[in-house]
Amino acid sequence: MIIGKRYQKCRRCNRKLKTEEAQKRGYGPHCFQLQRQEARKRNKDLMDIAEEMGLMKPENGKGEI
Secondary structure, eight states: OOTTOOOSBOTTTOOBOOSHHHHHHTSOHHHHHHHHHHHHHHTOOHHHHHHHTTSSOOTTSOSOO
16 A cells, blocks of 8 residues: 555445545455455465364464364
8 A cells, every 4th residue: 555545435345435544544444354354364374274174283272183
């Protein structure tokens, strides 16, 4: 994002952005939350997938193999 740029419309749904914070980031609150969730899914690595499959213990040390 360009410093100082203010978006008038959401980059995801094209609705008008009302708050200053939303205008700075380019997403309304709902679309921003969805964007973050999708980014987390894209950034999953093999360790996360292995944990989900039960092949490894979670990083916090809880869980069993």
